[in-house]
Amino acid sequence: MYKTLLLSLLILFTTHASLWAQSRDITGIVRMEEATGGFAGATVLIKGTTSGTITDSNGAYRLTVPASATTLVFSAVGMQTVEEPIGGRKTIDVQLQTDTRQLNEVIITALGTKAERDKFASSITTVEGKNIAKTGETSLLTGLSGKAAGVLITRNGGDPGAGAYIQIRGQNTINGNIQPLFIVDGMPVSNASDNLGTAAGNGIVQQSRINDINPEDIETLEVLKGASAAALWGTRAANGVVVITTKKGRDTNGKVNITVKSTVSFDRVNKMPALQQTYGQGSGGLYVQGQRNSFGDRIADRTGGADAYITDPTGAAYQGFVTFPDGSQRYAIASGTLANPHGGKNSRDTYDHTTDAFQTGHFTDNSINISGGNSRSNFLVSYGNLNQQGVIRAYSNYQRNTARVSVSSQFTD
Structure with missing residues (x-):
């Protein structure tokens, strides 16, 4: 019994000593490119296994690896994965590089300048082009209305193609220009209504130049509101920036x-205003042809029938006639008096000319x-x-x- 127990302990000790001789510790420091200190929180794994460790606050690590391990895998969020062969090394230092392929969280902030969205110190609202196009609006700016927080868009008028007034984060001047800066594919674009910078000319409301862009051609639209936008684009961006990216071709494998x-x-x-059908044209309750300063006679009190025109050139109230394009002629109707408020106006017919306009x-x-x-x-x-x-x-x-x-x-x- 004693000999058997001693032999068992000897075998167990020999086995552990053999396993200890086969395993070894590997140390090192993980750094990031262009950084002086270590990279904390990086993962170090033995390739093909789930065994590993993470780096401390100084980027240092220590890992016990078996003799069968051949490669260590170093990885971190936002960084490229690095594989290092172990060989006979006991110290393995690694430098991680930024993974430039992850572009979903990258925004364009200036000409050729990119920044990560969570590190950009400005308020940004992104609107996809398809959301602007499906609004059914004929212009880009009116299609943006209600899509971006803190952006006020008002039509310059109801005419087709009329421009729109865009204001970001409140009024900051009384009579100056508060239009934001528009950037289309990296190039500044003017949004002036015309060469004089006025909203209307010859009674016609002008359109905004930014409305020349077809909403179907827009990939994304970003609204930059913070002070850092002005720092990137200059003084013209003091009222905000609207960055427009148009659609480009894609890799479709030749299709x-x-x-x-x-x-x-x-x-x-x-809705149309209600048509007044109680009084005719005139002044002070009397029918006066062409007078619109006040109410005329009551239409319900007229006798009905045809109107009486003054056709005699020798008459005291004769005013001549008007010839219309179709060749017909129209004479004046006698004005009313206190004794006869309707004058020569006898017809009770009323006309709604809104459909003419x-x-x-x-x-x-x-x-x-x-x-x-x-x-x-x-x-x-x-x-x-x-x-x-x-x-x-x-x-x-x-x-x-x-x-x-x-x-x-x-x-x-």
Whole structure:
């Protein structure tokens, strides 16, 4: 019994001594590129296993590895994974590099300048282009209305193609310009209404230049509101920045994508003012043709029948006649008196001329987008046509034709 117990302990000690001789400790420090200190929280694993450790606050680690281990794997969030062979080394130091392929959380802040969204010290609102296009609005700015917090957008007028007033984070001047800076694919774009910078000319409300962009061509739109926006883009960005990125071609393995969209919309005046049908034209209760300063005679008190015109040139109240384009002639009607308030006005007919000025407006918006590419080259060709008729019959139309060609190619590595 004693000999058996002694032999068992000897075998157990020999086995542990053999395993201890086969395992070894590896130490090292994990750093980040262009950084002086260590990288804390990096993961160090034995490849092919779940055994590992993490670096301390100084980036140092210690890991016991078996003799069968051949490679250590170093990884961290936002960094490229590094694999190092163990070989006969007891100290393995590693430098991690930023993973530049993770672009979903990267934003463009200035010409060629990129920053991580969670490290950017400015308030940013991002709107996808498809959300602007599906609003049914004919212009980019009106389609943005209600999509970005802290952004006020007001139409300059109801005319087709009329521009819009955009204001970011409140009024900061009494009579100065508070329009934000617009950047389209890295280039500043003017949003002035015309060369004089006024909103209207010759009684016609002008459109904004930014509305020349077809909403179907927009990939994303970002609104920068903070003071850092002005620091990046200069004094013109003091009122905020609107960064617009247009669509580009993509790698489709040589296939061609064709997208066609057609929209038809109808507009009507929501409510008309009630038509007054109690009194005729005149002054002080008397019918006076052409007088609109006050109320005339009561229409219900007229005798009915045809009106009495003054056709005798020798008459004291004769005022001549008017010849209309169709060749017909119209004479004046005798004005009323205290004894006869209706004068020569006998008809009780009333007329609603609102339909002469207003109509059912409509617009058609057609667009086509052709794109494709491969790993080295891509292209995008788009065309859009907008034809709008307003609710006012005369001089109320807007037409817009937009065409874009975007081609990029990587000739060499």
